Amino acid sequence: MDDLTEMLKGTLEGCVLQIIGSEEIYGYAITRRLNELGFVDVVEGTVYTILLRLEKNGLVQVTKRPSGQGPPRKFYRLNDAGRKELKAFWAKWEYISIRIDKLREGGE
């Protein structure tokens, strides 16, 4: 699907939180997961800026681990604050989606 970027903007952070919440993972693998999910326009750079923000806001625990080839990789895991944020994201998502569905049912 084309042109998802604008609509996805506010929810991408939640998606990244969800992915990190299910396993300890590094940036490139997160991007790959999102691409495989069908969000093909998401590039590493976008995920990097999100991870940077999560780190700055103290929502993740970061561990540097050596990789097979190339520089060490930063692995991310949610901490308590991150888990709380993830919960809040899903609550907001539900709030919005219920209302939008309602709107659609009423209109069609």
Place this chain on the structure above:
Amino acid sequence: MGIKDIIDGKKYWRAHVARIKALPRDYRIVYNEIQRYFFKVGPVELLDGSLFEGILDFFEEGVAAGKGVLELVGNDVAAFCDDLIKGSRTFADIYQESLNARK
């Protein structure tokens, strides 16, 4: 600032510059342009160097993965930059606040 800090600072800076020079040409171009943009915009992160070091780490990973630089950051490099400093204050913000505080 002691002599040691200055020497460490210089060593650090030299190592940083060496890493930039080791990047492929396309990465180096984008890195330099990003740097120029941030010197104009002036986010407070410029003070501790973490912003550029983070970008460099990120770019090195991209090189190792065999990606082209725009494939990595997307075509809208400016949007990437603005996302990097989203929510942070700039020196211009701080300056303007100090002016308003005087009024």
Place this chain on the structure above:
Amino acid sequence: MNFWETITGSDLTREWKAFEARATKLPADYQAAWSQIKTHLFPYGGFSGRNLMPILDGALRLLEESASDELGIHEVLGDDIAGFCAALAGGHGARTYRDRWREQLNGTVARKLSRLGG
């Protein structure tokens, strides 16, 4: 009254001297641009020199990096140094300028990368 008198405190004076020392290492046309930048930022400096220092530092770093890339000074600052400086300090027209810097960034990257590929 000059900039020296409006900024107070010896640490600022020292910082300022360090700026000037860095500036002397720039090519001549860049040095000229630096003094223009100082002149244009001067009305701002009168109010609060301290908070202007990081902005001046950014401008100087911009000049240093651009000089080492051997860019023409015009390519870096454009025609309107006064407007450029107002934007650096977050003054009038800063938002428009930020948009221009954004476009400049993407445009330069596209141009330089295509030259590389071609």
